[in-house]
Amino acid sequence: MPHVVVQYTANLEPLVDMSALCKEMATTLVAQKDQGKPVFPPGGTRVLAYPAQHYAVADTRDDYAFCYINVRIAQGRTDAMKKKAGDALLALAQKHFAAAFGKGHVGVTIQIDEAPGQVYDAKHSNLHPLFNK
Amino acid sequence: MPHVVVQYTANLEPLVDMSALCKEMATTLVAQKDQGKPVFPPGGTRVLAYPAQHYAVADTRDDYAFCYINVRIAQGRTDAMKKKAGDALLALAQKHFAAAFGKGHVGVTIQIDEAPGQVYDAKHSNLHPLFNK
């Protein structure tokens, strides 16, 4: 964690550099600090983006676009840190979607969920040790 | 919101018109009324459908098909409205999957989740104003 999934209408593909957005979101999350300490573990940070070929938005009368960014985090962060992290991702999205907003009707939503309904959690990783040196 | 994600085995692609299903689900959700008022904001309604190339269903002894429809909504609707919206989507799915059910073994599940674990929510949109005129 954090586990970021970006789900979006495929009509955004030519308008937004999704790989750059993924990269900057990961970098932004890794850079979050609380009293000088990292808020999220670098080795557990990942962003995955999925265009949907089949989609429908609003009243479906135009080729509207939508992007939904969901961030799943583990428990343990303060409310202030959650808001700061969310606001940082929102600022990034606003930058990356500026051109798309100039060309048509777009909705972007960012939500952070804290371990929803979680009853089991296991990790198998050689990424974490890389950043715990 | 509502945020609808349709996840399905790719063997359904030739049997179900997923773009039409997305469109009708969006239209159905936008049309939901409670005492004459819209239950969901049109500018926040989106449906995204994702076929999975890699999949396995049940005991994997046949090329079974599955479709999972998840609807995420914000808090604030009555239990009766949630049931009415869910039942309307179920009726739509039954119509669109009739041919597939005639040809093989299929499972369709629809679930509505209300803001699960949500600790942050932000919107950036020029879609909402379009429908608030």
Next chain:
Amino acid sequence: MPHVVVQYTANLEPLVDMSALCKEMATTLVAQKDQGKPVFPPGGTRVLAYPAQHYAVADTRDDYAFCYINVRIAQGRTDAMKKKAGDALLALAQKHFAAAFGKGHVGVTIQIDEAPGQVYDAKHSNLHPLFNK
């Protein structure tokens, strides 16, 4: 249910046989028993895997890989069964990802969620009857 979704960075595609992993995860879940009775209904068991073309992992300085396995289950299983099922999936993942771990830095996470935020649930299926004979 169980509803298993595997989300992974596309750079894992040549390193892991995702179709085999899906198949073995379904078989493993269907085989889970509690006092001789199946823990999960075969006709409700499905695994769907999605590679992400756009992604970023950790500090994004290398082509790191990640795989997130989410299992959604209905309520009603004991804590011991949830742990046993999760551990069985973890063992499977460790086997299937061994080659990938030998070649680079990979993170694998498995989480089980129990009906998170669920307010509506409907099924339309001719798969369940097939296994209730």
